[in-house]
Amino acid sequence: MATPAANPLISDRDVEFLLYEVLNVEALCALPAFAEHSRETFDMVLQATRRFARTRLYPSYRAIDANPPALADGEVHVHSQLKELYRGIVDLGLLTASRPEAVGGQELPMAVFTVATTYLMAANLSAYGYVGLTLGAAHLIEAFGDDSLQRTFMTPMYEGRWTGTMALTEPQAGSSLADIVTTATPTGAGHYLIRGNKIFISGGEHDLAENIVHLTLARIDGAPQGSRGISLFAVPKRRPGAGGLVDNDVHAAGLIHKIGWRGLPSMAMSYGENRDCHGWLIGAPHRGLAHMFQMMNEARIMVGANGVSTASVAYHESVEYARTRPQGRPLGNKDPAAPQIPIIEHADVRRMLLRQKAIVEGGLLVVVATAQYADLAAHAETEAERARAQLLLDLLTPVAKSFPAEKGFESNALALQVHGGYGYSSEYLPEAWLRDQKLNSIHEGTTGIHSMDLLGRKVLGSAGAALAALGEVVGEAILGARAAGVDTAWCEALSAALGEVATATQSLGALGDPAAMLRHSVDYLDMVATAVVAWSWLRRATAAHAGLDRSDADGDFYSGQLAAAQYWFATEVPRIGMLAERCRDNDDAYERMRADWF
Numbered sequence: 001m002a003t004p005a006a007n008p009l010i011s012d013r014d015v016e017f018l019l020y021e022v023l024n025v026e027a028l029c030a031l032p033a034f035a036e037h038s039r040e041t042f043d044m045v046l047q048a049t050r051r052f053a054r055t056r057l058y059p060s061y062r063a064i065d066a067n068p069p070a071l072a073d074g075e076v077h078v079h080s081q082l083k084e085l086y087r088g089i090v091d092l093g094l095l096t097a098s099r100p101e102a103v104g105g106q107e108l109p110m111a112v113f114t115v116a117t118t119y120l121m122a123a124n125l126s127a128y129g130y131v132g133l134t135l136g137a138a139h140l141i142e143a144f145g146d147d148s149l150q151r152t153f154m155t156p157m158y159e160g161r162w163t164g165t166m167a168l169t170e171p172q173a174g175s176s177l178a179d180i181v182t183t184a185t186p187t188g189a190g191h192y193l194i195r196g197n198k199i200f201i202s203g204g205e206h207d208l209a210e211n212i213v214h215l216t217l218a219r220i221d222g223a224p225q226g227s228r229g230i231s232l233f234a235v236p237k238r239r240p241g242a243g244g245l246v247d248n249d250v251h252a253a254g255l256i257h258k259i260g261w262r263g264l265p266s267m268a269m270s271y272g273e274n275r276d277c278h279g280w281l282i283g284a285p286h287r288g289l290a291h292m293f294q295m296m297n298e299a300r301i302m303v304g305a306n307g308v309s310t311a312s313v314a315y316h317e318s319v320e321y322a323r324t325r326p327q328g329r330p331l332g333n334k335d336p337a338a339p340q341i342p343i344i345e346h347a348d349v350r351r352m353l354l355r356q357k358a359i360v361e362g363g364l365l366v367v368v369a370t371a372q373y374a375d376l377a378a379h380a381e382t383e384a385e386r387a388r389a390q391l392l393l394d395l396l397t398p399v400a401k402s403f404p405a406e407k408g409f410e411s412n413a414l415a416l417q418v419h420g421g422y423g424y425s426s427e428y429l430p431e432a433w434l435r436d437q438k439l440n441s442i443h444e445g446t447t448g449i450h451s452m453d454l455l456g457r458k459v460l461g462s463a464g465a466a467l468a469a470l471g472e473v474v475g476e477a478i479l480g481a482r483a484a485g486v487d488t489a490w491c492e493a494l495s496a497a498l499g500e501v502a503t504a505t506q507s508l509g510a511l512g513d514p515a516a517m518l519r520h521s522v523d524y525l526d527m528v529a530t531a532v533v534a535w536s537w538l539r540r541a542t543a544a545h546a547g548l549d550r551s552d553a554d555g556d557f558y559s560g561q562l563a564a565a566q567y568w569f570a571t572e573v574p575r576i577g578m579l580a581e582r583c584r585d586n587d588d589a590y591e592r593m594r595a596d597w598f
Contacts, residue, residue, distance in 0.1 A: 007316050009053055009122035010309065010364075013557055015046065015115055018365055021543040023372055028109045033100075033379040042112045048092055049116040056088055057123035058313075064126060065432050068262035069206065071255040076205040076265050085127045086208050089120065090160030095135050103142055103150075104158060111372035114305055118364070121309035125436060126263025130163055132302050133203050136295040137164025137215045141234065144283035144291045152280075153213050153234050162211040166295055167198040167235070167269065175449060177289060178227040182218040182271060184279060194218055194235055194279040195272030197253065202443075204267030205237075205252040211245060212237040214269070215295065216279060217288050224286065232288030233279035235271065249277040260435035300401040300444045301374070304367045307404025307440040308360060314415035314433040315356040322349050322418055343418075352414045358537070358564045358572075359411040363404040365536040366529075370400040388469050395458045395466040396532065398450035403529040405440035406447055412437045451521035454528065460509050460517070467505060471498055474535045481538050484545040490569045494538055497531045497573055500580035507584040519591055520583045527579035534573050541565040 099105030182196025223229030238245035376389035416423035
């Protein structure tokens, strides 16, 4: 097994390449919002987070995975190391790093912030989860809460004294949020009485901080049915009272025993068993789901970063193992006395490693580019630039969430395979990361839900404007690639792939029947994601060509980029035509299937 020092978690050289040679994030510093920053400040944040991740978070991973939280007498006790680790992440300043100075932040671009957090996620994603959830919850109060709510709840959350959750799911509703039944009864005293049950609430109960604030969806008495009647409330575990914090009648009803993410408890929560659970309305009544989508969309990008990070740490572990594990001899060498060779010399092992590299590094660019569009959607100079960035952010979010989760699981499985029989044991870490990775395709919306969101809302719902915006930026990338001397066949293949996506979209849009249009939405998401990652690899190849032209001092790195790009265009891009045909043919086999036929 590779030691912590041998596993970089995320490649520093790839991060430098991605930020400064591919995405040119330094250009963001020309915008007023980021004028106080420079490459120097970006690198300071990256250095601090990667150092903490490697020296403190990663060495704790195995012990925390092996000793999950325990529920006793209504209280959840997490691993003893987590308190110190949580405080260490808070002390890095990450809770407010991306927030404006008005709330104590540094206004760090989301692109840089997202890259920095991938080191922490790769090292110990459960430990970072408390911070990621708290940041999203506090930002929600910052965006929609009044001054009183911000003082009461947001400030201690940004300070790390309190943590936050998102409490959406209910046992009877699952992902169908329109069917939630938790109630909120007005009191006339500035708060509501909340009553109901929530399930799968990450970080819903623990002993890390003095308080937990649940951002909770509920229905005000008499509200309309469906999603239009949902409101958003801040429901603290302990509410402010005359003499300090007092218990607030929200309790842990059960602890979910997860196969992965074992350091972050997933809870069933009960509100108002004694009819004394106070909640405070955030934003407008009946607008709770719309408000919550801010946190949900941020969390979806965070899930994508989790997926990339979990695949990355396993990829680097398998590379190190393949370099140091001797087994077998070259093909054709029958001499039993000949020395064994490292398994990385076997072609099939290199195949598996290259596929991992293509998924990890291609996915990382998708996630960080999506975060960069969030920066531009909020802060670009012109309204037209902000509008185009918003279209791209909306379009890419389901891709950035789902691709790293689905393909990341495949990448993690390959890491285990590279380890052979050792991989299929708890003595080596790949099996634990494989368990962790699976959750990413489930939480914050399953892949099926995101596929319907992509096709139904983001593409057809924008009357094709989002897909047109994607076509523009990909077209610009193709022009840049041609000018840089990138293989013409790759440029032509990506251009043809965009044409396949467009014709498939037109065919689906012409059906008129929503059920028929969405029948192959998962295939549609796979098709678009494969094309988006091809765009990512074309961008990487363009920068790699430029790097080789400048100097051959970094030739191995740039050559590896070009080999991975070649792999993606040779093995994955041809699938786009097949997926497009499947969408156009719109086979109805699984829609026709009846329950009793199974």
